[in-house]
Structures are given as C-alpha cells and as structure tokens.
Amino acid sequence: MKIAMGSIAVTLLIGLPSLMLHAANPRMTDKAASALAMRAPVITDAWVRATVPGQPVGGAYMKIDSTTPATLVHVETAVAKEVQVHAMHMDNGVMKMREHGQLAIPAGKTVELAPGGLHLMLLGLKQPLKAGDTISLKMTFIDANKAKTTSVIKAPVRPIGQ
Ligand SMILES: [Cu+2]
Secondary structure, eight states, rough: OOOHHHHHHHHHHHHHHHHHHHHOOOOOOOHHHHHHHHOOEEEEEEEOOOOOOOHHHHHHEEEEEEESSEEEEEEEEETEEEEEEEEEEEETTTEEEEEEOOEEEEETTEEOOOTTTTTEEEESSOOOOOOOOOEEEEEEEETTTTTTEEEEEEEEEEEEEO
16 A cells, blocks of 8 residues: 555656746647746766676766766666666775765766776676677666756777776
C-alpha cells in the first residue's frame, strides 16, 4: 500500500509542472512545454579509459553543464555492475579515492570529471574496455523541483596512458 501511494505522489509531482505550463501558456505546443520542463544538463567530451583483461574497475570522464541547478543522482551502464561518483583526496601523502555520492551541478558552471579529480568509477566490469570501442552511460539528474531527466551518452574508450 505504501508503495502504491508513493508512486501516485511521484506521478502527480512529475505531471504538475507540464499542466501548469499549459495553463499559463494555452498556445504553447506540447513540444515547447516539454522542452521547458526538461532542461537536462549537457554532457560533452565524455570518454572512458581502456582497461586490461581482469581489471575490475574503469574510469569515466566528461564535462557537465547545466543552465539550472541540477544533481546527478544515478548512473548506469551495461558494461559494469555499478557506477559511483568518486573524489580524490590526499591521505598521508598518498592519493586515494572515495565515493562522493550525489554530484551537484551548479547553474552555469562546468563540472569537470577528469583523471586525478572527480570521476565516475565503473565497478564490476563485465568485460575489458577496449580502445576504439564506445560504451553507453545512462545518466539521471534531478532539478531543484526533484523532476528527473535522463540522458544516454556515448563515451569512446581511449587507450591506456592518455
Ligand atoms: Cu574511483
């Protein structure tokens, strides 16, 4: 029962903004209304680093821009069991990484995921990532009103050492 109630609430939340847009702009087309309601962050320069056979994890890197505040809440890919946002930190002079959790994307400020800094960690790789291949990453963001947007992006695999 609780689950059923929850999903009704979610449906209402997602449905409301577009209803409100239609009410405020009766002549607005459905296409324009949905474009306004879904301002997904823009992802550029996505890539992943090639792995050697047996390597259990891989790194994915990209630039994320958003015109409105957004939060990256979930990433998944067919080639790994799990994807986490990782941050690097110094621990007694040794560079280590840890799970960062949800990643805030401020409005108008590029968030860069790059080697040596924030990155996506692909955990439990199901196959080696081969240079020249391309993988898909499904990125889910929420905006300030908790409305979800999902982008499927392609990330080419670059050779080890780049
Ligand atoms: Cu990592």
